[in-house]
Amino acid sequence: MHKINIAIDGPASSGKSTVAKIIAKDCGFIYTDTGAMYRSATYLALKHQVPLTDEAALVELIENYPITFKQTDHRQLILVEEQDITDAIRQPEVTNNVSEVSAFPKVRAHLVKAQQKIAASGGVVMDGRDIGTTVLPDAEVKIFLVASASERAKRRYKENQAKGIKSDFDTLKGEIEQRDYTDSHRATSPLKQAEDAVLVDTTGMTIAEVVAKIKEVTKEKV
Numbered sequence: 472m473h474k475i476n477i478a479i480d481g482p483a484s485s486g487k488s489t490v491a492k493i494i495a496k497d498c499g500f501i502y503t504d505t506g507a508m509y510r511s512a513t514y515l516a517l518k519h520q521v522p523l524t525d526e527a528a529l530v531e532l533i534e535n536y537p538i539t540f541k542q543t544d545h546r547q548l549i550l551v552e553e554q555d556i557t558d559a560i561r562q563p564e565v566t567n568n569v570s571e572v573s574a575f576p577k578v579r580a581h582l583v584k585a586q587q588k589i590a591a592s593g594g595v596v597m598d599g600r601d602i603g604t605t606v607l608p609d610a611e612v613k614i615f616l617v618a619s620a621s622e623r624a625k626r627r628y629k630e631n632q633a634k635g636i637k638s639d640f641d642t643l644k645g646e647i648e649q650r651d652y653t654d655s656h657r658a659t660s661p662l663k664q665a666e667d668a669v670l671v672d673t674t675g676m677t678i679a680e681v682v683a684k685i686k687e688v689t690k691e692k693v
């Protein structure tokens with residue numbers, strides 16, 4: 472397949488990474504999880520006790536501890552200094568603080584540059600919040616995935632149950648709504664549908680149906 476770039480944006484837990492990974496595998500493209508980059512910065516700040524309000528110190532942390540992605544047969548690992556932090560960056564403490572860190576313009580500038588470098592030769596499926604608007608405004612395919620907050624909390628609740636993590640549905644829903652609000656209202660590249668993105672409401676759709684829909688859009692654009 473011609474090496475195009477596919478941008479998939481949308482709110483928290485809208486299923487972006489699940490479908491992005493499948494599409495990347497099927498097309499032989501590289502999958503890039505940009506949320507993992509903001510999560511890693513947050514994880515590092517908490518670990519090194521860097522105040523989440525100190526933009527300069529956060530940028531220094533990102534410069535000193537670049538993250539790398541490592542593809543294994545089963546999953547994509549996130550590494551910092553050879554250490555596997557894939558699961559650590561999904562912990563609630565990181566999830567509930569990441570929007571504060573990702574709102575800083577200098578943090579974003581740094582990570583956006585790294586993301587653009589990854590996609591420079593094409594053949595990338597990248598998911599996030601600002602891929603279609605800011606990171607890859609020329610991406611050949613742009614998708615904006617949405618689903619109701621209840622549906623997204625339900626999916627997250629079931630995932631947690633399967634992993635043996637106890638959670639409360641209303642708390643999960645509240646946290647998802649709070650994160651969406653903060654991500655949508657920040658000054659620098661907020662979560663927003665790009666004008667030329669195709670809106671896909673996944674409420675009530677299966678993963679296979681969402682993948683098929685995105686492939687249909689992709690076929691039309693290449």
Ligand code: C5P
Nearest residue numbers: 505506507509569570573599600601654
């Ligand atoms: O996609 P995920 O839920 O892992 O993203 C975690 C957080 O990282 C988001 O809530 C948002 O604050 C930030 N993010 C961002 N821009 C992106 C990707 C993620 O601001 N492109």
